[in-house]
Amino acid sequence: MFMTGMQEMTLVESLKGEDLLSLDKLETEEVTGLIELGFILKKLAKEGRYPKLLSGKILGMIFEKHSTRTRISFESGMIHLGGHAMFMNSRDLQIGRGESVRDTAHVLSGYLDAIMIRANRHTMVQELADEAAIPVINGLTDIYHPCQALADLLTIREVKGGLEGRKIAYVGDGNNVAHSLILAAAHAGMEIAVATPEGYEPSPDVMETATAIAGKTGGHVSWTSEPDAAVDKADAVYTDVWTSMGQEEETAARVEAFKGFMVDDEMIARAKPDFMFLHCLPAHRGEEVAASVIDGPNSHVFRQAENRLHAQKAVLASIM
Missing domain, CATH: 3.40.50.1370 (Aspartate/ornithine carbamoyltransferase)
Incomplete structure (x- = not known):
């Protein structure tokens, strides 16, 4: 100390x-x-x-x-x-x-x-x-991507005053960012609802481990293929790029698979009015997130980056 x-x-x-x-x-x-x-x-x-x-x-x-x-x-x-x-x-x-x-x-x-x-x-x-x-x-x-997840939860803790019992919705690819976010949220006693297209789900091992952790902390981990269901009454809505570095040859297929998963004004209307929007950056406006959301009043992406x-x-x- x-x-x-x-x-x-x-x-x-x-x-x-x-x-x-x-x-x-x-x-x-x-x-x-x-x-x-x-x-x-x-x-x-x-x-x-x-x-x-x-x-x-x-x-x-x-x-x-x-x-x-x-x-x-x-x-x-x-x-x-x-x-x-x-x-x-x-x-x-x-x-x-x-x-x-x-x-x-x-x-x-x-x-x-x-x-x-x-x-x-x-x-x-x-x-x-x-x-x-x-x-x-x-x-x-x-x-x-563990360091990113620690920064993500630090941002929610800073804005909301606490983590336990808060709901975070992750919409997009079940990638490295999603894996670490799921584990971090489970440790913090949060509810995390993950929405991805079928075939792009997070690792079953990660989901199983996070579910076991959440069972001890009072958190909850879930997956759905319906983004609106995940975002419903969320305290924070998070997304990431659909095509990560090294996956560039999959871009066209991923754009097609992720239709309906862009975080836009219609989707975030289902979240709590004071929800936080989060993105680990870099972002593609008009692809995984609408410019009106990432540049809107509920966006904390630059605080999150800091x-x-x-x-x-x-x-x-x-x-x-």
Whole structure:
């Protein structure tokens, strides 16, 4: 526990030295603790106070995929915490020329205090974490996006004052963002209603795990192919792009499959009047969301993007 002026701040001590690859591996108290720590760190930042919890620490950041929010938020977060972040494009590393993940993990463990990686395959990130002697943070893979989900729930907690019992509707592709959001909502005791076209459902394993977590927290997890049913009386409505990076050849088929899933004014009329609209960005106006919604008065997408910084600072401080 740290005192910063009049503000009490508690790190999630059980995560010290641990990896953060997916939220199903965390305890509920760890997930909610990270969200609360992010809330406090944001409050301190708005007051111009940046506790130097990671002075002298170095975070290595490996990117196999393009990034705006992930790279800048992690780099800014390390600066806020007194440490340093080192950008590493996988094409510039020997891993991009065939060096094994095992050898790369052992080499980097001698130089760095932690690794954040944004990768194509979750199995590769798992192997990196298994071999590294330092913590590994998942900045995005094909299956999970845990740091995004922490920022999502931090945003709802900030606006609504709490999470337990709130309903969030996710409309779109059952992708990595959806997987982590489902798990995070279950940990927080929320109701999450997921609407996707048939054939684009979230992973059954994720749904099963989240349902088990929700059974302990008082939350509820459901899936439907009817977006209007999911959005009904929702406190927050969330969507993501229909075609993620690496799926570009599926674009035409996905546009056809997702007809009727655009979050528009007619759909959000079923949500609560004070609902929040969320999107992890980048967004395609006129495709998965109408411009009138994402640019409307209920949209919190830029607050949500900013909260990547504060949620990840909570992760970095606790793990490192």
